[in-house]
Amino acid sequence: MVETKKSVAPKAPKGHVVVNTERCKGCGFCAQFCPTGVLAMSKGFNLKGYHPPIVADAAKCSGCDLCGMYCPDFAIYGVKNGRKPGGGDL
């Protein structure tokens, strides 16, 4: 059987991240270790003068919360869409 190429509608992302930019100290762990490359470090500053992360490619986010596990300042977390932060049902 020959597979034909279909135009596929862009998939909805599986999750999203929430950043508390004012608590961030700009260590860069989240952006470096994000398994799908969602995050990048911003060129802008927060009030303390650190560069917080920004979402560079939201569509790739799987909501795995690895950024939340790495963040030493408790400033970011990932959520699977349709789930509560930490994993429970909505």
Added chain:
Amino acid sequence: MSESYEATVTDPVSAPMTCDSNPVEDWLRMDRMPHIWCPGCGIGTSVNCFTRAIEESSLDRKNIAIVSGIGCTGRVAGYLLLDSFHTTHGRALPFATGLKLASPKTKVVVYSGDGDLFAIGGNHFIHAARRNLDMTVLCVNNFNYGMTGGQVAPTTPEFAIASTTPYGSVERPFNLPYLAQSCGAVYVARWTVYHVKQLQRSIREALEKPGFTFIEMVAPCPTLFVRRNRLGDGLAALESYEENAVIKNGADTRECDLGMGGPIVCGKFVDIDRPSYLSNQVAHLRKVLGDRYVMPDAWQGVVE
């Protein structure tokens, strides 16, 4: 926690914002935030792994007490929203011992740094492990005394630079898993803070296992140890852990020394069963004293 702060939702795609607070905040004393740890410090990451491990475990949060000594890692007890003791320098284990004897139903966790647990409190560590007291010891190893300015510690690798050894330390450091195993710990593991998932699973196993369980968590001290030894920043240190880590479960702990730039052997090294101090004491006194033995009230129904 009903702390109000600016939370920025950075999701442009429409995912509904489900909660405005980080799940880890349930476990933190938010009035104490922001914490004192430097940018790129690994202690916060280890705290994340710890809170998630408790969440996943079968433990009742009201029954956990966390005991810390002094130092950067010693602050953990003050930041966690659990029963906590911030004790004198090096004496976290004696406080924890008293706590466990007075209230055996409490799960006692000692969360402290390498200087506190192995230099000032080294003696207490070997005896707590020897007795097999039922507690979990989590040691954040950042290879120096962070809070006081980066002095050489018993875990500083050979030839590494610290503020008191400007030409490099010539002392042989402790190999913490080997020390813990030879003193009698029933569970010994080592992970770096790069290995968050493995560390979380390991902490959960240690919390659920009866007896003296020990986990070494290798973490960067970006302001002192990492900077003085020209290893970059905290992020560069984590990348070097990724590169140098060798995961070897069940490895011989004698071969787990840490050197500058050498391999970091990670994994679960020891997982054995041995009767704990309390159950040993009760069994022995019952045998010797027979009916004359009266168990303390707080131990009833907890110690077999």
